[in-house]
Amino acid sequence: NAGVTQTPKFQVLKTGQSMTLQCAQDMNHEYMSWYRQDPGMGLRLIHYSVGAGITDQGEVPNGYNVSRSTTEDFPLRLLSAAPSQTSVYFCASSRAVQETQYFGPGTRLLVL
């Protein structure tokens, strides 16, 4: 049981580039979410999904897209990276929305 995995661990992008942050879980969890963590801001929800084929916006969705074609995977796409998207990104999953969430190790993204 690997839990929640995220790739890559680190990434440097230039402004305007696009990329996909990968998140996968092997716990058959229905609920998955993406957060970003910035100094002094805590964790802010970007997007979440309550099951395959269903996604919704969180607190800070602008500049990010998600899809949930399978239960296991929940990729986060940056369409045109901006320096304001420099952050640490965490993916989380749980059996349901109101159950304990398990976090991945995070992806550190630097946009120059």
Place this chain on the structure above:
Amino acid sequence: GEDVEQSLFLSVREGDSSVINCTYTDSSSTYLYWYKQEPGAGLQLLTYIFSNMDMKQDQRLTVLLNKKDKHLSLRIADTQTGDSAIYFCAEIRNTPLVFGKGTRLSVIA
């Protein structure tokens, strides 16, 4: 929406007790959580309390919940240097978890 509030810093001596406080916003929150984040790592669930409980104890950790004041606290007994981390409280609202900004606990040897 309204914020989940935590003090940003706490410093204690090794062996003392630490108390980290949190004020949450939604009286209908069903679960309240404490997560721990060590430097450079992800979030690790420490403990949680269901809203119909006043207290939960788990080894060195004690969680107290005051629903009237929407106040949650985490007490760590016999604090060790390995407890140095950022501690986040979080509440479940209608949708996903809402986190406080985190309390950075520094343990002085």
